[in-house]
Amino acid sequence: MGSDSEAEPAAPSAAQRARAERSRLRARALRDARLVARATRAAPAPAADCGGGFVPEAAAAERAPRAPPAPLVHCSVQPACLACGARFPQSFLLDTFGHCVCDACRDDDGAHALLPRTQAKSEFLLQDCDLDARPPPLRALARPNPHRERAPPMRLYLRAQLEERAREVWGSPAALEAERAARAERRERAERKAATRRLRALRMDVRSSLFASARAPHEHAFGPETHVRADEYRRECACGHVETYEKM
Numbered sequence: 001m002g003s004d005s006e007a008e009p010a011a012p013s014a015a016q017r018a019r020a021e022r023s024r025l026r027a028r029a030l031r032d033a034r035l036v037a038r039a040t041r042a043a044p045a046p047a048a049d050c051g052g053g054f055v056p057e058a059a060a061a062e063r064a065p066r067a068p069p070a071p072l073v074h075c076s077v078q079p080a081c082l083a084c085g086a087r088f089p090q091s092f093l094l095d096t097f098g099h100c101v102c103d104a105c106r107d108d109d110g111a112h113a114l115l116p117r118t119q120a121k122s123e124f125l126l127q128d129c130d131l132d133a134r135p136p137p138l139r140a141l142a143r144p145n146p147h148r149e150r151a152p153p154m155r156l157y158l159r160a161q162l163e164e165r166a167r168e169v170w171g172s173p174a175a176l177e178a179e180r181a182a183r184a185e186r187r188e189r190a191e192r193k194a195a196t197r198r199l200r201a202l203r204m205d206v207r208s209s210l211f212a213s214a215r216a217p218h219e220h221a222f223g224p225e226t227h228v229r230a231d232e233y234r235r236e237c238a239c240g241h242v243e244t245y246e247k248m
Contacts, residue, residue, distance in 0.1 A: 015103035018092035081105055097139045097158045111163070114141065114156035124166040125179055131157070131165070138165060 012020070078087040079094065083105035093099040093106060106112050117140070120126065131138050140155035170176040220237040228234050234244045 013104075014106045014108065018103040018106065021092055022090075022095065093158070096141050097161060099158055099160060111160040113159045115159055115162065117155045117157065120157045120162050124162050125176065125183070126162070126166060126169060130169050134165070134168070138162070 075087055078089055079100040080087050081102040082100050084102065086102065088094075088102040091101060091103045091106070093101045093103075093112060099112075101112065108114075115123070117131070120131070121128075138157055138161055140157050142153040143156055145151040145154045166176055167173065170179060218239060220239065220241055220243075222235040222237050222243065225233045225235040228244070231246045232244065233247060234242060236242045
């Protein structure tokens with residue numbers, strides 16, 4: 001049996017994960033700033049000719065990513081946590097999404113879960129304008145796409161802010177649930193109609209010979225002719241058609 005010193009280390013807490021995330025973002029921002037500054041010194045900005053003989057100065061180089069904001073040291077300006085009410089100088093949710101929740105109260109699987117844009121739109125029935133154009137635009141965290149290497153970075157949104165935006169768009173959680181049920185019913189009805197069309201097409205393919213024979217023109221096979229009177233004669237087909245004619 002192993003001793004207590006050989007026990008597995010405890011998983012990092014939410015506060016530790018948030019500090020590690022802030023450190024990683026700060027290091028990346030500093031690295032990008034150094035790369036942009038080095039590239040700016042190596043190659044002067046090109047000039048753009050706008051015509052008329054004037055060559056204005058080129059636009060300023062793209063600004064380097066800024067480091068996360070510094071913590072609010074003075075207690076009088078520190079925000080209060082929405083979960084526990086305690087004041088805190090800095091947190092991952094505050095720096096990234098502007099959501100006043102400290103790292104100790106952060107719940108990665110609940111209201112503070114991060115959802116990709118596609119899931120956010122489908123789950124809360126939101127459109128692009130609801131996320132980007134409706135004031136204030138929702139803040140998002142850019143992360144590399146794990147499914148496609150060359151795809152644009154995916155944007156992650158905070159569930160708590162998505163729920164609040166859905167209440168603004170639909171009015172209430174009950175209205176949102178009613179719209180979800182209505183869309184599910186319409187989708188199910190459309191699927192039933194599509195299944196009926198596919199079944200009808202399958203039946204027609206299986207019984208194509210019967211349908212073809214039903215649509216083909218009928219050729220009469222007349223029996224022996226019968227003399228009716230004078231020059232008038234008649235003959236009958238197996239289908240019941242009777243033809244009457246005269247012989248000259």
